Amino acid sequence: MLVHRAYIPDAQRPESFDTWPYTVPCVAELAERGLTFNAPVTMLVGENGSGKSTLVEALAESFKLDSHGGRAGRKYVNDRPKTPLGEVLALETTPAGRRMLTGPRTSRKGFFLRAETAFGLLNTISALELYGYWEEDTSTMSHGEGFLTVFESMFRERGFYVMDEPEAALSFESCLKLVALMHRLGETGAQVVCATHSPILAATPGADIVEVGEHGTRRTRWDELGLVDHWRRYLANPDSYLRHIVD
Template sequence: MILQEISCSIKETKKNQWLFQIPAVNQLIKEGLRFQKPITFFVGENGSGKSTIVEAVAESYGLDAHGGRGGRKYVNDRPKTPLGACLKLKGIHLSHYLKHRKGYFLRAETAFGYMSFVSGMPGYWKENIQEMSHGEGFLTVLETMFHEPGLYLLDEPEAALSFQSCLRLITLFQQIIKSGGQVICATHSPLLTAFPNADIFELNDGGVNKVTWQDLALVDHWRRFLDNPSTYFTHLLSTAEEDGHD
């Protein structure tokens, strides 16, 4: 395990910032968070704090918050987010990986623009991803960069991936783990979170809770939707019509 624990110590004067009022972030500040498996998923609704935490880990590890690999020039010159500025990382072998910045941060929001910029540069991929679909470009990057021990952070990687491509991503996760690396992923995907023997943290109004895949709210929603989508649509469309008459 590269990263075993994260914690945060902030000044009392900063505790009223909106970011630190998010239940999951607030709990992290008070209790910290331990990683016990080589692959960890953060799951939760939009605004629950999962991407905020993954981004802060990336910053503390020395990866660009906009996405990219370790060791990029100017990364450490950019102002950190409030959480990234106070986050502390702990791990028995962490100092070695911090020194060499082995790892990669894939952020779906900014990934394609960054990937297009560095295509063909030394240390990256040779393919021109502008000639590919988003999904093909993502997989090209992942298959090129996810090949050695390191800390790999992903923020909603399924955004550009089909069902089959998500399955390919799972095989890459397994390769990273076998090499001695570690994966931390924020996701809405019931497919990715089904990865065997992974730790799953669900973020909601109650804070951060470790759950099993079967007990995830998103798994329950998808299961019920796929079983009977008409029930969801009947409720949603009738509600929309009522709102339209107001």
């Protein structure tokens, strides 16, 4: 692992939690107590608006990744304005994580993939043929194939990998391939933090599952997730849900 804990230093904590992003329960909790990482793979699971994306963007920025998406070590990452939470978030790192963050820019390893900007990133990289990325032309691929190309090309080394809803373009089988990749990364000393709505990704073996919501954050088991319960009920009897919205 590379990061033990994310927190906001006392000098950076707001005097009031009445403004965004501190009105989001998981961010307010982070400001009060921090967020610890107990396993190489962490899944942040919650409804839209629960704060998952706010957390992962700030985590990416704290590890000097670009909040718009991309790999670690890019020359101009720090020229972009940070998110409000990214401006104040700090990381307690392992010795390996410290060496990456305090060493030369090229020593940082990792990638931030966010579904909102990934499609544009794929096309830009393919058009410019930038060094250090993938060789394949993702503009000729489906979105799902392009995502898998990114994963297989960029998620190889021991590094810090942050993902925001990567399942957006993935089929069932492609989700399973990503599960295998995340599990493999975790076993090699890398660290993965993934915000997801997918019960498939959340089931990654050995993952620490953090459920995000009005309660803030809480650790739970896969089979106790509200997400999993809803999918089970829906697949067993879709009409039990659909009759309430199409009648």
